[in-house]
Amino acid sequence: MGSNYPRFYFNSTSTAEGGCSKLMAQPPSAVVSGLLFDMGDVLYDSTVWRRWLMQLLRRFDLHLDYKTLFQPWDRKYLREVHRGERPLCDAFREFMDSIGLKKPQIDEIELACQARRCQLEQDTRPLPGVRATIARLHESGLKLGVLSDSEYPGKELEKRMMRFGLEEYFTTIVSSRDLGQTKPAPACYLGTLKRMGLTANESAFVGHDAEELAGARAVGMRTIAFNYDHDAEADIYIARFEELTQEVAKPTELAAAG
DSSP states (O other): OOOSSOOEEEOOOOOSGGGOOEEOSOOSOOEESEEEEOOBTTTBOOOHHHHHHHHHHHTTTOOOOHHHHHHHIIIIIIHHHHTTSSOHHHHHHHHHHHTTOOHHHHHHHHHHHHHHHHHHHHHOOBOTTHHHHHHHHHHTTOEEEEEEOOSSOHHHHHHHHHHHTOGGGOSEEEEHHHHTOOTTSHHHHHHHHHHHTOOGGGEEEEEOOHHHHHHHHHTTOEEEEESOOTTOOOSEEESSGGGHHHHEEOHHHHHHHO
16 A cells, blocks of 8 residues: 555445445455545536526527537537646637637627636535535545646635635645646546555545546546436446445444444
C-alpha cells in the first residue's frame, strides 16, 4: 500500500431493489484508502445554467432536448476550454454559431449568459447529503480529493469549495486546467492521486459520466457511480449520496457483520 491512511473495504451487501444502490461483481475485500470525487453533478448540480440556457434558446425558436444540445458542447468545444486551449467565450460563440444563430442573436445570448452564470455560481450549494457525508468520510480516516474538468484553475475551485463549507475535508483539489488534460485521460487520475499520496489500486473514483468512470477503471481505480449516465458502468451504484458511508466500511465492521 502506498499510504499510511487507514484501510477500508467496499461493503458487499448492496442490492438493486427499491431504487437503492446496486453492486456489480468484484472481490469481497476491495481495500480503499481514499476517494477521488468529480465535482459537477456529484458534489453540486451543474445543470442549472444549462437548463436556463435551453429556456432562453426557445425564445429564438431553438427547441432542442438536453442531450442533443449539450453533447456536442461537452465533447467538441468544452474540452478545449477545460484544457486551457481557448477562452470560454470564444468556444461558446462558435458553439452558438454551429446551432444556427446569427451574430446579433449570439451577442444578446452571450451578454445574458454572462450575468446569469455569475449569479448562479454565487448561489450554488452542495447537493443534499453532501456536506454531512463528506464530513463523516473525512472523520473515518479516508483521504479525499477532487478532480474536476473546469474552465477555472484549482485555486478558484478551492474558493468554491470554501463557499460550500467543504474545503477543509479535501487534501487535494485539482482542475483540468492545472493538468492541461481532461478526463478520461489516464494522467488526470494518476496525477491527482500522486498529489494525494495514493495509488490507483487503493483508491475509488466517485463520478457520474460514463466515459470518466471508464477512465478511472482503466487506470486501476474502483468506481462508484452517483447521479450517473444511463450507460455508466461502475463497481457500485448509489442513488443517494449518503450511501457512500454504507458502501465504504471499516474492516472491523465487516468482520463483526460476518
